[in-house]
Amino acid sequence: MRPFAYEAAADADGAVAALARGTAAARYLGGGTNLVDLMRLGVEQPELLVDVTRLAHGAIEPLDGGGLRIGAEVRNSDCAADRAVRERFPVLAQALLAGASGQLRNLATTAGNLLQRTRCAYFQDVSKPCNKRAVGSGCPAIEGDHRNLAILGHSEACVATHPSDMAVALAALGARVVVRGPGGERTIAMPGLHRLPGDEPERDTVLEHGDLITAVEVPGLPWATRSRYRKVRDRASFAFAVVSVAAALDVDEAGGTVRDARLALGGVAHVPWRALAAEDALRGAPATRESFEAAAEAELAAAEPLRDNAFKVSLAHNLIVRTLLELAGA
Amino acid sequence: MQPVMTEIALTVNGREARLAVDTRTSLLDLLREHLDLAGAKKGCDHGQCGSCTVLVDGRRANACLALAVAHQGAEITTVEGLAGGEELHPLxxxxxxxxxxxxxxxxxxxxxxxxxxxxxxxxxxxxxxTADLAADAVALDAAEIRERMSGNICRCGAYPGIVAAVAEQAAR
Structure with a gap:
């Protein structure tokens, strides 16, 4: 690991100012569960770390209309255990609990979870080319080990996936990310924080250097009490998603018609994938297996699987249908 | 860039420690290399095996991914601090x-x-x-214990014994 300077910021403005004094290789430090690992691997080589875990962004507060404002430094374990999160947005609590391990969730922060990097093996191995890590060096994953990489929205430059579970739930819930930058404060609606790789795979998000996430606002959605996160992985626990689904379903009292739906997929793209085509297909449709099958097909028609991950298309299809059936029967 | 040294003060197993370390020092290396507490182990050093798990302010954490410099004032408990003298911790x-x-x-x-x-x-x-997210109380059956302990890998495969041991304490 390269030497680095360390500074603990006292507030958001102080953190933004401290980072601005550093070079382009300065980084904010949250729980460190991804960044410190990447520093050890040589993928990240910051000269300055600005610790942003003591900025008083550690609370979960109610918003008008039933929403919640989750501070950027709230630890993943505290967010998952929060009574209001569990009751209002079960899909978010489940997504958090499906990620990592108990001891990692105690360290990992809300903002850090959103900004974690892909676990593509080539990205994490500095002896290999990778367009995301070393611009223009190539993408060995396209011909190599890509069983668990993207089936949607990838490019010739990059087929990596975003690893977060939490972000998939937040994308489904239309959360807003509050960002403080050198130019002031702004909000970014999920899933718009993350971006598809295109020909700039080195950019995971739309954030600029120096931008600091201070909170995530989840707008009120009364029917999100009927929501669920389902994750398929290679072992029963403590593994990244092969495919995951975050879903919320609003069915009329008679149980016959879908009034509204929220759906997002994880493990399939460079971004938490909001399934808008499926949501459109569901709205106004009967709450039946046939409708759910049609919605899954509408979304996955755009899938372009790689040589070894075509199984993810049918897996995503089945997971969408099964999750919606569970919610319809709840 | 030259190594950067920083003063750190924290409490480990009830005793205050004050020392200067390189900013790159993990909490795990601080414990093992600087404080001679070799209980916490360096398995993978990537947060994947859990052998470095310690308690930070009473909460479990992977000491290998925690930078010592980011834990000013923290209260750390290692396995050496679990027992009360010759009296083993119940677990x-x-x-x-x-x-x-x-x-x-x-x-x-x-x-x-x-x-x-x-x-x-x-x-x-x-x-x-956990089937019911809204429930106030959780009963630790084998499935719950296995899920909650999944961040700790045992290459000997002593999992049945580990589950039984945790279950025994959960029942008390």
Whole structure:
């Protein structure tokens, strides 16, 4: 690991100012569960770390209309255990609990979870080319080990996936990310924080250097009490998603018609994938297996699987249908 | 860039420690290399095996991914701090009684993780296998214990004993 300077910021403005004094290789430090690992691997080589875990962004507060404002430094374990999160947005609590391990969730922060990097093996191995890590060096994953990489929205430059579970739930819930930058404060609606790789795979998000996430606002959605996160992985626990689904379903009292739906997929793209085509297909449709099958097909028609991950298309299809059936029967 | 040294003060197993370390020093290396507390183990050094698990302000954490410099003022408990003198911590005694280890390398991490997992369940924290997220109380059956302890790998495969040991303490 390269030497680095360390500074603990006292507030958001102080953190933004401290980072601005550093070079382009300065980084904010949250729980460190991804960044410190990447520093050890040589993928990240910051000269300055600005610790942003003591900025008083550690609370979960109610918003008008039933929403919640989750501070950027709230630890993943505290967010998952929060009574209001569990009751209002079960899909978010489940997504958090499906990620990592108990001891990692105690360290990992809300903002850090959103900004974690892909676990593509080539990205994490500095002896290999990778367009995301070393611009223009190539993408060995396209011909190599890509069983668990993207089936949607990838490019010739990059087929990596975003690893977060939490972000998939937040994308489904239309959360807003509050960002403080050198130019002031702004909000970014999920899933718009993350971006598809295109020909700039080195950019995971739309954030600029120096931008600091201070909170995530989840707008009120009364029917999100009927929501669920389902994750398929290679072992029963403590593994990244092969495919995951975050879903919320609003069915009329008679149980016959879908009034509204929220759906997002994880493990399939460079971004938490909001399934808008499926949501459109569901709205106004009967709450039946046939409708759910049609919605899954509408979304996955755009899938372009790689040589070894075509199984993810049918897996995503089945997971969408099964999750919606569970919610319809709840 | 030259190595950057920083003064750190924190409490480890009830004793205050004050020392200057390189900013790159992990909490794990601080414990093992600077404070001669070799209980917490360096298995993978990537947060994947859990053998470095310690308690930070009472909560379990991977000491290998925690930078020491980011833990000013923290209260750390390692496996050396679990027992009260010659008196084993109850979970340590359960590990002995249930053959919850063979080589013992992962055991310090398993013990710290288990102590914290029991506390989390007592606080009503749900897990990925908890059926009712809204419930106030969680019963630690084998599935719950396995899920909650999944961040600690045991290459000897002593899992049945570990589950039995944690279950024994959960029942008390």
């Amino acid at each position: 340590q005694q359960s590990f002995v009684d249930h053959d919850a280890f063979q080589c013992g390398y992962c055991t310090p991490g398993q013990l710290c993780s288990g102590v914290a997992a029991l506390a989390e369940a007592r606080a009503g924290w749900p897990s990925a296998v």
